[in-house]
Amino acid sequence: MRILCTVCGKKAVIGKTDRLSVALTNLYCSCTDPECGHTFVTNVSFSHTLSPSAKTATEVVSALARALSPEQRKALQQELAF
Structure with missing residues (x-):
């Protein structure tokens, strides 16, 4: 750039x-x-998508979860527990 x-x-x-x-x-x-x-x-800044990602929703969620701290992951697990 x-x-x-x-x-x-x-x-x-x-x-x-x-x-x-x-x-x-x-x-x-x-x-x-x-x-x-x-x-x-x-x-x-991000403006808009021209073509959607080829990654599946599961891959995207997994990558986001790995970026969380251990405390944040634990809180997320508790929140998602049914």
């Missing part, structure tokens, strides 16, 4: 990425033109 400086239009580099959610990320950027030196934050 190419980020351009919003002031001079030259190439900018991403110094830090701050993932706010699955669908939104803040990119902390700096212009590579030493005469400009502009630093800024730009957002990258």
Whole structure:
């Protein structure tokens, strides 16, 4: 992905990425033109799906469950127990 400086239009580099959610990320950027030196934050966000994932619902749920902490997994198991 190419980020351009919003002031001079030259190439900018991403110094830090701050993932706010699955669908939104803040990119902390700096212009590579030493005469400009502009630093800024730009957002990258999910818009919409063009083609659905080939993964099954079970694979998606399993991947999400693995990302939880042990405490969160235990709470989820208790919540799903019928």
